[in-house]
Amino acid sequence: MTISQTPTWIGVDWGSSNLRAWAMSESGEVLDRGGSTQGMLSLTPADYEAALLAVIGDWLPEAGALDVLVCGMAGARQGWIEAPYRQVPARLDRLADGAVAPAVEHTRLRVRLLPGLCQHEDDSRHAFDVMRGEETQLAGLVAEAPAFTGTVCLPGTHAKWARLAEGELTGFTTYLTGELYRLLAERSVLAHSLSPSSGGDELADPACASTFIAAVQDSATAPERFSARLFGVRARDLLDDALPAGEGRGARLAARLSGLVIGLELAGARADLERDATVTLIGNEALCARYAMALEALGIANRRLDPERAVLAGLGLARTRLANS
Amino acid sequence: MTISQTPTWIGVDWGSSNLRAWAMSESGEVLDRGGSTQGMLSLTPADYEAALLAVIGDWLPEAGALDVLVCGMAGARQGWIEAPYRQVPARLDRLADGAVAPAVEHTRLRVRLLPGLCQHEDDSRHAFDVMRGEETQLAGLVAEAPAFTGTVCLPGTHAKWARLAEGELTGFTTYLTGELYRLLAERSVLAHSLSPSSGGDELADPACASTFIAAVQDSATAPERFSARLFGVRARDLLDDALPAGEGRGARLAARLSGLVIGLELAGARADLERDATVTLIGNEALCARYAMALEALGIANRRLDPERAVLAGLGLARTRLANS
Numbered sequence: 001m002t003i004s005q006t007p008t009w010i011g012v013d014w015g016s017s018n019l020r021a022w023a024m025s026e027s028g029e030v031l032d033r034g035g036s037t038q039g040m041l042s043l044t045p046a047d048y049e050a051a052l053l054a055v056i057g058d059w060l061p062e063a064g065a066l067d068v069l070v071c072g073m074a075g076a077r078q079g080w081i082e083a084p085y086r087q088v089p090a091r092l093d094r095l096a097d098g099a100v101a102p103a104v105e106h107t108r109l110r111v112r113l114l115p116g117l118c119q120h121e122d123d124s125r126h127a128f129d130v131m132r133g134e135e136t137q138l139a140g141l142v143a144e145a146p147a148f149t150g151t152v153c154l155p156g157t158h159a160k161w162a163r164l165a166e167g168e169l170t171g172f173t174t175y176l177t178g179e180l181y182r183l184l185a186e187r188s189v190l191a192h193s194l195s196p197s198s199g200g201d202e203l204a205d206p207a208c209a210s211t212f213i214a215a216v217q218d219s220a221t222a223p224e225r226f227s228a229r230l231f232g233v234r235a236r237d238l239l240d241d242a243l244p245a246g247e248g249r250g251a252r253l254a255a256r257l258s259g260l261v262i263g264l265e266l267a268g269a270r271a272d273l274e275r276d277a278t279v280t281l282i283g284n285e286a287l288c289a290r291y292a293m294a295l296e297a298l299g300i301a302n303r304r305l306d307p308e309r310a311v312l313a314g315l316g317l318a319r320t321r322l323a324n325s
Numbered sequence: 326m327t328i329s330q331t332p333t334w335i336g337v338d339w340g341s342s343n344l345r346a347w348a349m350s351e352s353g354e355v356l357d358r359g360g361s362t363q364g365m366l367s368l369t370p371a372d373y374e375a376a377l378l379a380v381i382g383d384w385l386p387e388a389g390a391l392d393v394l395v396c397g398m399a400g401a402r403q404g405w406i407e408a409p410y411r412q413v414p415a416r417l418d419r420l421a422d423g424a425v426a427p428a429v430e431h432t433r434l435r436v437r438l439l440p441g442l443c444q445h446e447d448d449s450r451h452a453f454d455v456m457r458g459e460e461t462q463l464a465g466l467v468a469e470a471p472a473f474t475g476t477v478c479l480p481g482t483h484a485k486w487a488r489l490a491e492g493e494l495t496g497f498t499t500y501l502t503g504e505l506y507r508l509l510a511e512r513s514v515l516a517h518s519l520s521p522s523s524g525g526d527e528l529a530d531p532a533c534a535s536t537f538i539a540a541v542q543d544s545a546t547a548p549e550r551f552s553a554r555l556f557g558v559r560a561r562d563l564l565d566d567a568l569p570a571g572e573g574r575g576a577r578l579a580a581r582l583s584g585l586v587i588g589l590e591l592a593g594a595r596a597d598l599e600r601d602a603t604v605t606l607i608g609n610e611a612l613c614a615r616y617a618m619a620l621e622a623l624g625i626a627n628r629r630l631d632p633e634r635a636v637l638a639g640l641g642l643a644r645t646r647l648a649n650s
Contacts, residue, residue, distance in 0.1 A: 118560075118563070118564055119560075120564060121565070127553070127554070127557050127560070128557055128560040128561045128563075128564045128565055129556070129557065129560045130559075130560050130563055130564065158514070158556055173553045174553060174556040174557075174560070175552045175553045175556065176513070176514075176552045176553075176555040176556045177552055179513055179514060180513075180552055180555070183508045183509070183512055183513060184508070187508055187512060188501070188504055188505075188508060189483070189501075189504060220549075222593075222596075223548040223549040223551065224545075224548040224589065224592035224593040224596060225593045225596075226548065226551060226589060226593070227500040227501045227502055227505055227586070227589055227590055227593070228452070228498045228499060228500050228501075228590075228593050229452070230501040230505070231454070231483055231499040231500065231501045232452050232453055232454065232499075234455075235443075235444075235452070235453040235454045235455050235499070236453045238443070238453075238455055239443055239445060239453045239455065240446070240453055261552070264549065264551060264552055265552055265553075267549035268547075268549040268550045268551070268552070268553050271547075271549060271550075
């Protein structure tokens with residue numbers, strides 16, 4: 001596909017299981033979008049250039065070279081080439097300083113991989129932790145509000161909670177929430193009780209929504225009962241006469257499981273929150289709506305930032321810094 | 326195989342994935358042991374008699390019929406025939422009152438399936454819960470100490486904590502501990518960091534033992550950080566220079582994961598414990614040793630009861646009651 005206007009740069013978010021790319025105008029307008037399922041887990045270093053060209057080949061100019069700014073797992077040790085982690089505390093407008101340039105054969109490509117961030121254990125609240133990709137979304141927030149101070153939550157397979165002070169990332173915590181939900185829903189004894197179709201839209205049903213909220217509160221109130229409550233999802237299916245029959249039953253239990261797992265995350269995250277904090281959510285719309293419902297159940301204010309806008313602003317900030325260096 | 330003395334009854338513990346059988350003398354002596362991997366999950370109702378005979382056929386008398394007392398999943402709704410759950414509170418010396426007799430073709434067999442126990446949600450501490458098999462081990466404890474009062478822990482895939490008062494089961498809680506460990510160790514992002522061989526004997530290494538204990542304390546102190554600490558196992562592998570290289574590294578991380586999961590269970594269970602309680606552990610030796618280490622790290626006294634002795638005493642108690650009814 002050709003596009004009417006020639007892009008001035010290309011942004012890429014290259015994850016473990018897919019890649020997404022955007023053709024960008026100088027003013028930050030998205031001219032086109034592309035993507036594929038050639039994520040880091042399915043590629044060896046020699047495959048990356050071809051996988052990239054398969055998505056962005058049509059956007060390249062007839063002459064000259066185009067900046068391609070890449071964040072995410074392509075820069076991991078098992079990725080294209082390693083862009084070593086930078087340590088927190090880290091200024092998010094300086095991610096470009098850790099960028100690396102993989103060798104490419106195509107003369108129209110000038111690729112840079114942005115680094116992830118790591119955190120070492122210390123005497124204070126910090127535990128060992130890593131992120132790759134989310135730091136660029138956080139940089140996008142800082143691109144729009146350079147002195148941003150507050151807490152950001154990026155829900156997902158490995159949900160991240162980040163603390164920013166004056167545009168600097170001071171610390172972060174990763175929760176295994178999404179992966180835990182999927183393992184329990186699909187591979188544990190609970191799989192017998194959950195609807196195969198659930199795990200996405202069941203909260204549109206008001207009964208599921210209140211089940212979800214009660215479960216969030218259960219986990220937040222007594223997180224030490226988490227693994228007992230997991231088995232309890234199965235026991236409810238066997239014993240609870242108040243549950244509906246059929247498909248609605250599995251959806252109700254899926255809502256409970258989701259609430260337990262997200263509630264456990266929020267129990268941990270709110271221990272780090274300041275009083276009256278507003279949490280900024282960055283992530284896909286349905287998942288952020290679910291988190292917003294959970295946060296509100298715990299009385300925590302929140303707002304949302306579009307994840308595409310965030311990653312593109314972050315990549316754009318890095319590109320500007322590289323151009324000026 | 327033939328045995329010198331004719332058994333007077335046969336005990337069977339028939340679980341989801343295997344069955345174990347014992348040829349018993351009148352005085353409660355074990356004359357022989359048998360078993361197979363024909364558990365409930367691999368059988369339809371029509372298969373049970375043949376599966377049983379494959380293990381105990383050689384023990385049957387030339388004349389007359391032999392009592393076969395069965396506990397466990399064979400009495401589940403998806404089992405041989407259903408022995409419906411009895412509700413707590415339940416006197417453990419009365420399990421036989423809920424026994425059911427499946428039809429059998431073999432004239433030497435007189436089979437009884439013992440019921441499991443269930444608990445409904447109520448205003449007090451009780452949540453929906455079920456057990457099948459463990460109630461018979463608890464009955465064995467009561468066979469030996471009819472007025473037993475105290476807390477019993479049965480570690481395993483679905484670990485049970487039971488509260489007994491004067492020989493009556495007043496309530497219980499199931500934790501998904503063993504299943505959670507296995508899912509995380511084998512199927513999550515942590516699988517990359519753990520030794521395939523670990524998850525059993527790594528605590529023989531003193532460094533692993535102290536890693537395990539620190540993890541138990543971490544979960545017990547701040548259970549709300551559980552899912553963050555799970556991801557932290559992966560982050561430690563990437564960042565912690567203090568970890569050994571090679572096989573020892575994966576063992577150390579497996580010890581940490583095990584401590585986190587068991588510690589979360591203990592955090593929940595100790596909330597129900599009375600001050601200065603002694604926990605009775607019933608289960609396999611290696612796992613009970615691990616739990617004893619974890620309990621001691623939290624200052625909780627414990628003692629152990631051999632699981633085979635417990636199940637046989639429980640089955641024997643039920644047999645006596647059936648004979649006298």
